[in-house]
Amino acid sequence: MEKIFKKPKGLNDKTMHYCPGCGHGIVHKMIAQTLEELDLLERTIFISPVGCAVFAYWYFNTDHIQAAHGRAPAVATGLKRANPELIIVSYQGDGDLASAGTAEIVHAAARGENISVIFINNAVYGMTGGQMAPTTLVGQKTSTSPFGRDPNFAGHPLKVCEMLATTKAPRYIERTSLDSVANLNKTKKAIKKSFDLQARGEGFSLVEILSPCPTNWGMSPPEAMDWIAETLSKEYPLGVFRDERADTEVRNDS
Amino acid sequence: MSEKVLMKGNEAVAESAIRAGCKLYFGYPITPQSEIPEYMSRKLPQIPGGAYIQAETEVSAINMVYGATSAGARAMTTSSSPGISLMMEGISYIACAEVPCVIVNVMRGGPGLGNISPEQADYFQVVKGGGHGNYRLVVLAPSSVQEMADLTYDAFDIADKYRMPVMLVAEGNLGQMMEPVKFKELKTEFTDKSEWALTGTRNHEPKIITSILLDPETMEKHIHKLYEKYALIEENEVRFEEYLTDDAEIIIIAYGLISRVARSVVDKLRDEGIRAGILRPISLWPFPNEAIKSKIEQAEFFFVCEMSMGQMVEDVRLAVNGAKPVHFFGRCGGVVPTPVEMFDNVKKYL
Amino acid sequence: MPKIEIEKNVCKGCGLCVRICPKNVIVISKGLNDKSYHPAEYIGEGCIGCKSCALTCPDSAIEVYK
């Protein structure tokens, strides 16, 4: 009998600190599997964000750097420009990427930095205790939107893939989810495509992953997955937002 | 061609950084230092492995430096006062994570947006902290274009040696003025960084660069380790220059460009038979405390001149510790003190 | 016959594998593991080796054999 699914080499044996049913663990595993499959583990620098994944470096068998809130794409830029041989995995949550670090992510994308951004969207601030995030849905109750997000005061959710896809440089942008077998497989495929493109030097890619936060949503993990399928992915449609190589011809004015 | 070239202070910083092996520059334009990114944007793309990146903000610029130097490269960023304020978050992270880097602050008038005229009012910010937490920066203050070049070159070595950020501070007019300058040779040998730099895990166990230490005892231990390093720097890296202080009864203390105004004041005082001299701190941290203390006995008084409301003067007072009077004269808002008014102010205390 | 092995003391009992299993052959155990979670448990038969449970497991606690 052959073992057809085992723990990837990119992860060590520590038990992750995440809550039961948290999406971070699922995505960490996919990243590690993919780096192993593409034989990129030894070249990878993983950038952990500020958020629940701040300690991601406890679990990966790769080099690691921890970035300030929102700054991971800037740190990624520096690393990659210093050593283009490195594979840069910039891992960010929605508070980190879509709030504190909007400037960094927009401009790293606009420059077409040859990095892979894995963006975990769970519509809430996890680490600090379930406060409203830029991605929180209208009407969603959080510890700082106790009556539900009111668009008259707090505006509407920020859609990162759609926003970044308005710039020309990004090579690949896709939104996936973790709520079904089909979507798990699509997520894994998207991560693999992103890393592969980076290894080929093709430019910036971002995979946004709709991910459960059962604790702060106040749901059991299975209920949280159902909520992604029924509610969250209605606000954030899944799909590919960019999959083409940008025009890179240099045109000098006189 | 001549071995010397005529350069602006800002250009000298840029050229000297390149000679020190800095291949990566990340920055954002701000007057009065924009000649540095302009120079870098012309030169670095021509160097193998070199890159000039115009960051979206100074916040990003310092974090790009954090990434680049973590990969073992020599990298720098430069800005002027308001931009340096934006970098404070990153500087604190870099100090804690023990990564080397060089930052240049070509200071302008503040607070707030202030103006583009020269000032020295960022002393507190860069010498006393600025960012959060327990850390120090090595701060170097040149007074000529030649020193802009020399100290930039040295700053990279100091940063690598101690694995920490080093900041060069210059007044706006020092960045803008032109003087002949001679550069050092292109540096080709560097400190071995393989112990800590992020290069992938081919030949070693996973490495981590971080500034998060959750456990209070671990954090305290780390801060103690940083301060042991700082004690070593206070022992080894103090820099200052003296001018006619051997027999001086009036010790003028001034740094940066204003020390050159002070020099002409000392000459004028000497012409009148008044024994005055200058002690010019070159490293603002580590501060030349011992040098100042050694002048207490001979001094009638100390006279501190700054282009601020008086910031370094507090460190002078700490060093003198009440043993002799410490007088202060400063102009701020971008006004450069003239030799005449400095002279008149010294004479008030005679 | 395909089968899965769940590492009992790594499992946090989140139930995502139970939710996703197309053959309903995984259950939450009544007993506790070392970490005081009720871990997931393979009922011992009916696995088709589809790997869905391993794919969804956040703690990489499941290995699949075929």
Next chain:
Amino acid sequence: MIGNKRMTAICGAFGTGKTEISVNIALKLAAEQKKRVILVDLDIVNLYFRSRDKRDALAAKGIKVISGAKGFENADLPALAPEILEVFAQKDSLVIFDLGGSDYGGTVLSRFNEYLKNEKINLWLVVNPFRPFNEKNEDTVAMAEHISRRARLPVSGIIANPHLMNQTTDALIEQGLAQINRIQKYPLKFLTVMEDYYKPEMEKEFEIPIMVLSKNMIQPWE
């Protein structure tokens, strides 16, 4: 000096001495007292050490200075003053344009192309081979070509300004001038020498007209 041209624009790399030379040309023309002299500071690139700093001193010598919007001389705000247009209307005036440094100095001039195409104008490139980006003649020529395209005007001559400030020597001037002389593409109009380093025999020795510069931009400790 300026020939039969009513207008002269001074361009070149950063810090080659454009402002010093512009001010000196304006002073010399004003001293001749033939026509009204207007100095236009079009340096929107560099905000320190610009000729507008000397506005009052120059006004006393009969030179009108037009620079950034009034009241904003110290601002990091490179706006052009609307009164610039009057130089094209006042046909009896002599005009010196002090352009910004580098390739971009020409751009601002191009903004006034609709007026300039009806004017007689010198576009002179100041070269100091001891400055970055002027160290090699091919870089200097490339810059001249770039400025010319930007300004939509031909570069009509070079002003040699070889110096190392207070470390200038006769030998250094000679060495710098010899290098500039090797530029074939543009005619060398004259050599500039700061008054402290000028010697009357230089004119003969170097076989070139010399404009002696008086120092107008000084440091507070000088």
